[in-house]
Amino acid sequence: MSNYKLGLDYALALDQNDTLRAYRNRFYIPKDKNGKDLIYMTGNSLGLQPKSTKILVQQELDDWANLGVEGHFEAKNPWLNYHEYLTDNMAQIVGAKPIEVVVMNTLTTNLHLMMVSFYQPTKSRYKILIESDAFPSDKYAVESQLRHHGFDDKEGLVLWKPRVNEELLHCDDLETILNEQGDEIALILIGAVNYYTGQFFDLKRITQLGHKHSCKVGFDCAHGAGNVTLNLHDSGADFAVWCTYKYLNSGPGSLAGCFVHERHAYKKDLNRFTGWWSHNKETRFKMRDAFDQLPGAEGWQLSNPPILSLAAIKASLDIFAEVDMEQLTKKSEKLTGYFEFLLKTLGEDTIKIITPSAPNERGCQLSIQVKNADKLLHNKLAKMGVVTDWREPDVIRCAPTPFYNSFEDVYKLVETLKSILDE
Numbered sequence: 001m002s003n004y005k006l007g008l009d010y011a012l013a014l015d016q017n018d019t020l021r022a023y024r025n026r027f028y029i030p031k032d033k034n035g036k037d038l039i040y041m042t043g044n045s046l047g048l049q050p051k052s053t054k055i056l057v058q059q060e061l062d063d064w065a066n067l068g069v070e071g072h073f074e075a076k077n078p079w080l081n082y083h084e085y086l087t088d089n090m091a092q093i094v095g096a097k098p099i100e101v102v103v104m105n106t107l108t109t110n111l112h113l114m115m116v117s118f119y120q121p122t123k124s125r126y127k128i129l130i131e132s133d134a135f136p137s138d139k140y141a142v143e144s145q146l147r148h149h150g151f152d153d154k155e156g157l158v159l160w161k162p163r164v165n166e167e168l169l170h171c172d173d174l175e176t177i178l179n180e181q182g183d184e185i186a187l188i189l190i191g192a193v194n195y196y197t198g199q200f201f202d203l204k205r206i207t208q209l210g211h212k213h214s215c216k217v218g219f220d221c222a223h224g225a226g227n228v229t230l231n232l233h234d235s236g237a238d239f240a241v242w243c244t245y246k247y248l249n250s251g252p253g254s255l256a257g258c259f260v261h262e263r264h265a266y267k268k269d270l271n272r273f274t275g276w277w278s279h280n281k282e283t284r285f286k287m288r289d290a291f292d293q294l295p296g297a298e299g300w301q302l303s304n305p306p307i308l309s310l311a312a313i314k315a316s317l318d319i320f321a322e323v324d325m326e327q328l329t330k331k332s333e334k335l336t337g338y339f340e341f342l343l344k345t346l347g348e349d350t351i352k353i354i355t356p357s358a359p360n361e362r363g364c365q366l367s368i369q370v371k372n373a374d375k376l377l378h379n380k381l382a383k384m385g386v387v388t389d390w391r392e393p394d395v396i397r398c399a400p401t402p403f404y405n406s407f408e409d410v411y412k413l414v415e416t417l418k419s420i421l422d423e
C-alpha cells in the first residue's frame with residue numbers, strides 16, 4: 001500500500017502501465033456541458049454503456065423488423081435460445097457451472113422465486129436472518145415472505161448487526177446467533193458485498209455455518225457480480241441472485257442472474273413456481289403435455305425473456321469474456337488501493353473509510369464518511385464533474401471500476417474532494 005506515490009505524474013504512469021487501459025474506450029463516458037469526461041464513480045449503481053450494446057440490440061431490432069415471428073428460429077441469433085448464449089460467460093463471472101446459472105426476470109423477482117423453493121418454514125423453524133443493513137428491497141422481500149407464510153415480520157426477522165460503534169459485521173457474531181437460535185432459522189440471506197459498507201463476506205464460511213445448523217443459505221450478489229471473485233459453486237450456497245445493471249454494465253432495469261447450486265439441479269419435488277419456460281425444451285411447443293421440469297437453474301424460468309435486454313447483457317458479457325475475473329480484480333485491487341492511499345493523505349480525522357482495508361474483504365467500492373459533511377458535499381462534487389453516490393446519513397460511496405475508470409480519475413476525484421474540504 002505504501003508503495004503508491006503522490007502526484008498526477010504517478011497516476012498517469014499507472015495508467016500507462018495498465019494492461020486494461022484500452023477498455024475505457026469501449027464504453028461511453030458521460031460528459032459535462034463542455035464535453036469533458038465526467039469522473040464517473042457510480043458503476044456500483046448503474047454501469048456505463050459499452051459501445052457494442054447498440055450494435056447487438058440493433059441486430060435484434062432489425063431481425064424483428066425483417067423476420068417477425070420467424071426471428072425465434074431465423075434471426076442471426078435465434079431468439080428461442082437467446083438466454084443460453086449468456087450462460088457460459090455468466091457462469092464464469094460468478095464462479096459457477098453452466099447448469100447452475102440462468103439470466104431471467106429482475107433481481108427482486110428472482111429473490112422471491114428462490115424463496116418459494118428455499119424458504120419453506122415450519123412451525124418451529126421459520127425465521128429469516130439478514131444483515132441489519134441489508135438493501136431495502138431485500139428486507140421488504142423477506143418481510144413479505146414471512147407475512148405470506150403467516151408469520152410476524154418483526155418477530156421472524158433475525159438481524160446480524162455490527163458491534164457497538166462499528167460499521168462492519170463479524171462472522172463470529174453470526175456464529176453466535178446461529179448457536180443460540182440456529183434451529184429456528186430457516187433461511188440466511190446475505191448481500192455478498194454489502195451495498196452500504198462495501199464489505200465482501202466470506203461466502204463459504206457463512207454457508208458452512210448456516211448448513212451446520214440446517215439453514216438454507218442464499219446470497220444477493222448485486223454488488224458482487226462483475227466486481228469480486230464470487231466462486232458461487234465452491235461456496236456451497238443454495239442459491240444466489242444478482243442484477244446486471246451495476247458492475248455488469250447491461251443497462252437500466254436489465255434482466256438479472258440467478259444461481260441454484262448443482263445439488264438441487266434435478267430435484268423435481270422441490271417446491272417452485274413454474275411457467276412454460278421451466279418446461280422441457282423438446283416438448284415446450286406441443287403445448288398439451290403435462291409439465292416436465294427442466295433441470296438446473298433454467299428450470300426456474302417462467303416466461304420467454306425480453307430479447308432486447310438479453311442482447312444488451314450479451315454485449316457486456318462478451319467484453320467480460322475477453323478479460324477473466326482474475327485480471328479484472330487484479331487491476332481493481334490496485335485502483336482501489338491507490339484510492340485508499342490518496343484518501344488517507346487527507347487526514348484520518350477528516351476522512352473515515354468504512355469499507356474494510358483487506359483486499360479480500362472488499363470490491364472496488366469505498367464508502368467514505370467525511371467529518372461534518374452533509375449532502376452539500378456530494379452536490380459540490382457533482383458540480384465539479386465528479387459523480388458519486390450519497391447515502392444518508394453521511395456516506396459517500398465511490399466505485400472506481402477497473403473496466404472504465406483510470407488512475408487519473410481516482411487522482412482527480414481526491415484532488416476535487418480536497419479542494420472542497422479546503423474551502
Ligand SMILES: *Cc1c(COP(=O)(O)O)cnc(C)c1O
Nearest residue numbers: 106107108135137195220222243
Ligand atoms: C441494486 C440492488 C437491488 C435492486 O433490486 P431490483 O429488483 O433490481 O430493483 C436489490 N438488492 C440489492 C442488494 C441491490 O444492491
